[in-house]
Amino acid sequence: MRRQVVRVMIAVALLVNLQGCAAVALTLLSAGASVGGSAGIDYTMNGAATRTFTAGHDQLRGAVLTTLRRMAITVKADASTDEGRKIVAQAIDRSVEIELERLTTKATRMRVVVKQGIFFRDRATAGEIIAKTGQIVENGTKITSNAN
Numbered sequence: 001m002r003r004q005v006v007r008v009m010i011a012v013a014l015l016v017n018l019q020g021c022a023a024v025a026l027t028l029l030s031a032g033a034s035v036g037g038s039a040g041i042d043y044t045m046n047g048a049a050t051r052t053f054t055a056g057h058d059q060l061r062g063a064v065l066t067t068l069r070r071m072a073i074t075v076k077a078d079a080s081t082d083e084g085r086k087i088v089a090q091a092i093d094r095s096v097e098i099e100l101e102r103l104t105t106k107a108t109r110m111r112v113v114v115k116q117g118i119f120f121r122d123r124a125t126a127g128e129i130i131a132k133t134g135q136i137v138e139n140g141t142k143i144t145s146n147a148n
Contacts, residue, residue, distance in 0.1 A: 047121025060108045063136040
C-alpha cells in the first residue's frame with residue numbers, strides 16, 4: 001500500500017512539474033516548419049510577430065507603407081520614436097501597430113501586432129504584413145513613402 005502511495009505522489013509531482021513541456025516541444029517543432037514568405041518570422045506569446053531585416057530604417061519604413069497600401073490598410077499615425085518609428089494603421093475590424101527599431105544603419109527590427117477587439121491577436125495577418133514587407137525589401141520593388 002505504501003509503495004502505491006509513493007508512486008501516485010511521484011506521478012502527481014511529475015505531472016505538475018512537466019505540464020509546460022508540451023508547449024515547449026510544439027514551439028521547437030514548429031520553429032523548423034517555416035516555409036516560403038514566413039521564414040524568419042518569430043511570434044511572441046502576446047501575439048506579436050517580429051523579424052529583423054538587413055535593410056536601413058528608411059528603406060524598411062517605405063516597404064511597410066507600400067505593403068499597407070497594397071493590403072488596403074489605412075495608416076492613422078506614423079511617428080518617430082527614440083528607437084525608430086511607430087506606425088498605427090486600421091483595417092476594417094482590426095488595428096495594426098508596427099514598430100521599427102533601428103539596430104544599425106543597415107539592420108532594422110520590425111514588430112507587428114494586429115488586434116481584433118480587446119483580447120484577440122491576429123498572428124496570421126501580422127505575419128503576412130511582415131512577409132509582404134520582406135518580399136518588397138528583397139525584390140527591391142519600387143517603394144512609396146505615402147501609404148494612401
